Amino acid sequence: MVQHREDCLRLDASDPLAPLREQFALPEGVIYLDGNSLGARPKASLARAQQVVSQEWGEQLIRSWNDAGWFALPRTLGNRVARLIGAADDEVVVTDSTSINLFKVLAAALRQQQQDAPGRRVIVSERSNFPTDLYMAEGLTRLLGDFGSAGWTLRLIDDPAQLASALDDQVAVVMLTHVHYQTGHLYDMAAVTAQVHQHGALMVWDLAHSAGAVPVDLNGANADYAIGCTYKYLNGGPGSPAFLWVPKRLQGRFEQPLSGWWGHARPFAMEPGYQPSGDVGRFLCGTQGIVSMSLVGCGLDIFEQTSMAALRQKSLALTSLFINLVETRCAGYPLQLITPRDPARRGSQVSFTHPQGFAVMQALIERGVIGDYREPQIMRFGFTPLYTRYQDVWDAVSILLDLLQTEGWNQERFHRRGAVT
Amino acid sequence: MVQHREDCLRLDASDPLAPLREQFALPEGVIYLDGNSLGARPKASLARAQQVVSQEWGEQLIRSWNDAGWFALPRTLGNRVARLIGAADDEVVVTDSTSINLFKVLAAALRQQQQDAPGRRVIVSERSNFPTDLYMAEGLTRLLGDFGSAGWTLRLIDDPAQLASALDDQVAVVMLTHVHYQTGHLYDMAAVTAQVHQHGALMVWDLAHSAGAVPVDLNGANADYAIGCTYKYLNGGPGSPAFLWVPKRLQGRFEQPLSGWWGHARPFAMEPGYQPSGDVGRFLCGTQGIVSMSLVGCGLDIFEQTSMAALRQKSLALTSLFINLVETRCAGYPLQLITPRDPARRGSQVSFTHPQGFAVMQALIERGVIGDYREPQIMRFGFTPLYTRYQDVWDAVSILLDLLQTEGWNQERFHRRGAVT
Numbered sequence: 001m002v003q004h005r006e007d008c009l010r011l012d013a014s015d016p017l018a019p020l021r022e023q024f025a026l027p028e029g030v031i032y033l034d035g036n037s038l039g040a041r042p043k044a045s046l047a048r049a050q051q052v053v054s055q056e057w058g059e060q061l062i063r064s065w066n067d068a069g070w071f072a073l074p075r076t077l078g079n080r081v082a083r084l085i086g087a088a089d090d091e092v093v094v095t096d097s098t099s100i101n102l103f104k105v106l107a108a109a110l111r112q113q114q115q116d117a118p119g120r121r122v123i124v125s126e127r128s129n130f131p132t133d134l135y136m137a138e139g140l141t142r143l144l145g146d147f148g149s150a151g152w153t154l155r156l157i158d159d160p161a162q163l164a165s166a167l168d169d170q171v172a173v174v175m176l177t178h179v180h181y182q183t184g185h186l187y188d189m190a191a192v193t194a195q196v197h198q199h200g201a202l203m204v205w206d207l208a209h210s211a212g213a214v215p216v217d218l219n220g221a222n223a224d225y226a227i228g229c230t231y232k233y234l235n236g237g238p239g240s241p242a243f244l245w246v247p248k249r250l251q252g253r254f255e256q257p258l259s260g261w262w263g264h265a266r267p268f269a270m271e272p273g274y275q276p277s278g279d280v281g282r283f284l285c286g287t288q289g290i291v292s293m294s295l296v297g298c299g300l301d302i303f304e305q306t307s308m309a310a311l312r313q314k315s316l317a318l319t320s321l322f323i324n325l326v327e328t329r330c331a332g333y334p335l336q337l338i339t340p341r342d343p344a345r346r347g348s349q350v351s352f353t354h355p356q357g358f359a360v361m362q363a364l365i366e367r368g369v370i371g372d373y374r375e376p377q378i379m380r381f382g383f384t385p386l387y388t389r390y391q392d393v394w395d396a397v398s399i400l401l402d403l404l405q406t407e408g409w410n411q412e413r414f415h416r417r418g419a420v421t
Numbered sequence: 422m423v424q425h426r427e428d429c430l431r432l433d434a435s436d437p438l439a440p441l442r443e444q445f446a447l448p449e450g451v452i453y454l455d456g457n458s459l460g461a462r463p464k465a466s467l468a469r470a471q472q473v474v475s476q477e478w479g480e481q482l483i484r485s486w487n488d489a490g491w492f493a494l495p496r497t498l499g500n501r502v503a504r505l506i507g508a509a510d511d512e513v514v515v516t517d518s519t520s521i522n523l524f525k526v527l528a529a530a531l532r533q534q535q536q537d538a539p540g541r542r543v544i545v546s547e548r549s550n551f552p553t554d555l556y557m558a559e560g561l562t563r564l565l566g567d568f569g570s571a572g573w574t575l576r577l578i579d580d581p582a583q584l585a586s587a588l589d590d591q592v593a594v595v596m597l598t599h600v601h602y603q604t605g606h607l608y609d610m611a612a613v614t615a616q617v618h619q620h621g622a623l624m625v626w627d628l629a630h631s632a633g634a635v636p637v638d639l640n641g642a643n644a645d646y647a648i649g650c651t652y653k654y655l656n657g658g659p660g661s662p663a664f665l666w667v668p669k670r671l672q673g674r675f676e677q678p679l680s681g682w683w684g685h686a687r688p689f690a691m692e693p694g695y696q697p698s699g700d701v702g703r704f705l706c707g708t709q710g711i712v713s714m715s716l717v718g719c720g721l722d723i724f725e726q727t728s729m730a731a732l733r734q735k736s737l738a739l740t741s742l743f744i745n746l747v748e749t750r751c752a753g754y755p756l757q758l759i760t761p762r763d764p765a766r767r768g769s770q771v772s773f774t775h776p777q778g779f780a781v782m783q784a785l786i787e788r789g790v791i792g793d794y795r796e797p798q799i800m801r802f803g804f805t806p807l808y809t810r811y812q813d814v815w816d817a818v819s820i821l822l823d824l825l826q827t828e829g830w831n832q833e834r835f836h837r838r839g840a841v842t
Contacts (some may be wrong), residue, residue, distance in 0.1 A: 019487030025479045036485045041479035049712065053470045057659050058462035062455045062791060070659060091691060099681030100521060111567060127693050132682035132707060135695040139680030146532060147570035156693065183550065223608045231605035231708070238478050238711035259560035260520030270796050272548050272577065274556040286520030286553060287652070290659035291470065310628030370483060375691050 002321055005398075008390035017314050021387045023302050024235075031392045031399075032370045036181075036349045036382030038208055039235030041411065043297040052294045070290045074262075075281070077293070080300045081234070081243050084206060085226070086217030086309060091245055094296060095284050098208055098229050098242040099132045101248055104256035104283050105142055105225035105244060109202045111254045113172040117200060120172035124163070124201070127156040130181045133206055137175060160185060163192065168197040174201050178216070179209035179347030182378050184213060184319075184339040186347045188210045190221040193265075197222070208232060211243070211337075212299075213315065213348035213384075215308040219243055225250070233348065233384060235299035240292050244283050260285035302386060314385035315348040322381060323348050325397040338378065348384070353377040354378045363403050369396045423742055429811035438735050440806045444723050445656075449657075452813045453819075454792045457602075457630055457803030460530050460656030463719040473715045493710045495662075495683075496702070500713070501721045502655070502664050505729060506628060507638030512666055514627070515717060517685075519629055519650050519663040520553045525704050526646035526665060526679035527561055527594065530623045532675045534593040538621060541593035545584070545622070550575035551602045553629055557597060576640045581606060584613065588620040595622050599637070600630035600768030605740075605760040605801050607635060607768045611642040618643070629653060632664070633720075634769040634805075636729040639666055646671070653768065654805060656720035661713050673699045681706035723807060735806035736769040739814055742803060743771050746818040754825045759799065761815065769805070774798040784824050790817045795830050 003009060008061060012018055025041045026032060032040055056064040065071045074275045078092035079251070084091070092309050095101070113120050134154065141152035167174070180188050185331050193203045208229030210216050212235075218226055227247040230236035255276055261267045262284035265275040276282035320343065335352045354360050357377040364371060364379075371381040381396070423429060433439055446462045447453060453461055465797035470587050477485040486492045499513035506513070517521070526542070555575065562573035578587050586593070595617045600607050607675055614624045627820050628649030631637050633656075635778045639647055647666040684697040689706050697703035741764065747756060749752035758771045780797040785792060785800075792802040802817070 025475070027480045027482070030482075032482060038478075038483045038486075040482065041474065046474050046479075049470045049474045050467065053462065053467050053658070053701065054446070057459075058467075060452075061448070061453060061457045061461065063658065063786075065459075068562045086836045096518070096521070097681070097707030097709070099683075100517070100679060103679055107564060114567060129693075130682075131685070131691050131693060131695075134693050135680045135682055137686065138695045139676075139678040142676070142680075143528060144565075144568045146535060147565045147568070149568040149570065194748055237474070238485065239714070240710060240712075242707075255560075255563070257560040257564040258521060259563075260518070261551075261556055262520075263551070264556065269798075270552050270629070272550075272552060272555050272561045274552075286518030286663075287660045288518070289661060289710040290711040291661075291716060292710030293660070295474070295712060365484075372483065373834045375689075403830040 001323070002394070003202065003224050005394045008394040011299045011390040015314065015390070017306060017310060017385055018389070020302055020305065020388065024387045026387060029368045031369045032125050033369065033381040033383065033388070033396060035235070035384035036213070036232050036380070037138050037372050037404070038238055039232055039384065040387055041237070042235055042302055042318055044301065045298040048295055049291065052291050064125060065405055073290065073293050073310065074284055074288060075298070078243060078280070080297070080304070081211065084216070085211055085228070085245065085327060086219050087245050088219060088233070088248065089380050090249055091241055091280055093105060093280055093284055094230065094241050094243045095240060095288060096295065098227055099136050100258065101227040101242050101244040101283070102133055102136045103140055104258055105204055105227060105246065106137060106175065109173045109253040109258045112202060112250070117172070120170055120171060120201070121151040121203060122153045122155050124155045124166045124171050124174045125176060126160070127158050128180070128182060129177050129207070130208065133175060133177065140398070149197060156222070160187065167196065168199065169200060171199060171201040173204055175204040175206070177206040177208060179214060181209055182243070182338070182374050182380070183348040184349040186345050188217065190225065193221045193223050209347055215312050219247060222303050223247070230296045230299070234296070235302070235386070236296035237292060240289060244285060246280050249278050256283055256405065258285045262286055298318065311385045315383055316343045316346070318383040318385060318388055318390065319346060319348065319350050321390065322383065322393050322397065325393065326352065326383065326400065329397055330401050330404055339403045349380060349382045351380045352381055360403065364400060367399045367403065369399050423746070423815070424665060424741050425615055426812065427814040430809040436735065436811070438727060438731060438806055439810070441723060441726065445808045447808060450789050451775055452790045452817045454790065454802040454804065454809070454817060456636070456805035457653050457801070459659055460653055460720065460805065461808055462658070463656055463723055464718045465722065466658060466719040469716055469719050470712065473712050479501065481592045484525050494711065494714050495709060496704055498717050498721070499664060499701070501718070501725070502632065502651070505637070505724060506632055506649070506666065507640050508666050509640060512668055513664055514701055514704055514763065515651065515662050515664045515714065516709060517626070517663060519648055520557050521679065522648040522663050522665040523554055523557045523627065524561055524668065524678055526598065526625055526812045527558060529667070529675040530594045530625060531561070533623060533671070539592070541591055541622070542572040543574045543576050543591040543596045543767070545576045545578065545587045545592050547581070547597060548579050549601070549603060550598050551627070551629065554596060556600065558701050559833050581608065585616065585790060587623065588617065590621060592620060592622040594625055596625040596627070598627040598629060599830070600635060602630055603759070603795055603801070604772055605768040605770040607761070607766050610637065610644065614642045614644050630768055630770070630787060633724060636733050640668060646670070648773045651717045651720070655717070656723070656807070657717035658713060661717050662709060664788055667704060672701050677704055677757045679706045683707055734803055737764045739804040739811065740767060740769065740813065741773050741807060742802065743814050743818065746814065747773065747821065750818055751825060770801060770803045772799050775800055781824065784828060788820045788824065
């Protein structure tokens, strides 16, 4: 039981993951609890960026597409991400953005249902899902509707508990974010996938807040499609490319419409007709931003020194400690936990609402505790076990308590800035 | 008239663009004639990469989305690209890949025709267009077809001269690459656009081999949509993000289906329903690879020290000289020019076929003359007036001549490698 800062120092001293923090470049005077938005920088990424820019691009020029492995990067990095999410070799590619990858797998899934169960025209998701997922589904179904394919509907549930009642024989696809971006709620991937399959629908998982944050077993859960992000818990760098998973059993069967030359069976034959690659490669599209993509490897290098089981253990210890310390030390202030208390249902973040949540978060950031704010009223704190210490949890709560005790929380002070975080 | 190497040295000495070469990091012992595939590295890009990685990402972390202007980059860079292609402010965004941007504008254009002329279901292009353009059109029309919207056809011409006969009242969109990737043939943008409009079709230009290579005046030509690439003549770095142009008169009218959160009118309001941005921002989709994107600015910095008119003048001088020297010095060898002799119809590259083109190009590369090879039999040489000297043209031809004189051109020597260039 942690009651003093010294307890946290002891936990850090005995933490087997503690040495990994040394591999990150963290700014002085900052407690960084926003790795769920943008992961911190692996130290190695600077030398890697220099190498890609100066040597691979500058010296080797066009030859690096082969000699430096640029063209293969989506697959070589994909195989490394695969190990973190319960996927097999040649099932994952790193490419494009999360939104675009969702469009690809959603289109492939709708095609699959169009063939197997053409009457199904409903996509189920959560109203509070990260909006881009809903927007992309809207974009695809509105396109189909505008060109005469009627009846496509987005059916949105307001709570995970409503999922069962949303499933019927009209549902083509269920599209959920495994760990909720606001609350940190974690779905039981295997149970939900089985439930969705029982109703004849396909299951698309968004792993944006899962990959590198919680153990994921896509093949074990028998999921159908998944996408995710490398710039959050995987520490790939700002806007680093996303990933996409399609299991072997579905590869080669369904096409995605962003059928660019990188997804062709013979991209360099320069044929006028599209022939999709027989494997997950058909989910590639065009030429990738190699400098950004190359840095993804630096984050993965660190993951390969530990295991998702070890990271999960520390992650839950950190989030449980944070919940406990906020609720005990900051008792009496209007902070409301919206993250599940049950560790089995929690990702690697903790969110509290506060009536002046935006202003409180701005003040925390000014004091060096970087979390982030999400509408409405949500203060979001991400805990990355690779570099977050138990003492950071203690210190963040101390600063929060100090702010709550001393500030009047006049919204005016901060809202006028109109900051976008 | 150039007859000796000294003539080229004199031309370099009096070349007003010569000092710009100093701003590029070019490897020793290399004559780089492949800037039409991957532009050379601006020296400033190394420091910029270090700054983005070390300072903006490493030190400022999540705050850089605002403070370092990351979120605004697609628009700020877009406005700079606009000046090179005859576009106005707020008409261009730098984002995603060329293939993906083509999908967006093609879908918007088909929607536009669906509303204005729903019977038109033909997309006209060139059979020898860069294949990904054809593949993306195929991907979009096959998607529509698979969901019941029948009759979409890709009508491919075999030669620019066939365009007129391909235009009729069935054509919805004409999609052409302004400068052909194999031959370097340059369309008359204004004339072709007018011709296409006369037939009631919309005009989509691919500027992959035009931007930074030849003067372009999209608004002057009254074109409808355009896309292009920053990693070729614009020297943005390997796979740096593409761009997309939509004129003011079409912005806000038609939606594209990759409707991610970056294209929302209020991306940070996190609303469940998609409301497209009222301007070119609706063509954005998801989070961008910021390290790759940031380096695009270093290439544009150099363009802003000169003009497309000055660059065009030198470009034509270089390509004309190369054609002349190959045809005179290498006369008697089976080299066949496939690039237009008419300067007005020529981009900034020159292509020759040779029966052993692949092997000859590999040998040239071994000798430090880097061009590239494209099926069938095409040796492609790109001339970037920012860093290519007249003496490079002379020396490249000297090396080519030496190879032709001394080698037997047994295909075996090179083909076994199976290199991908």
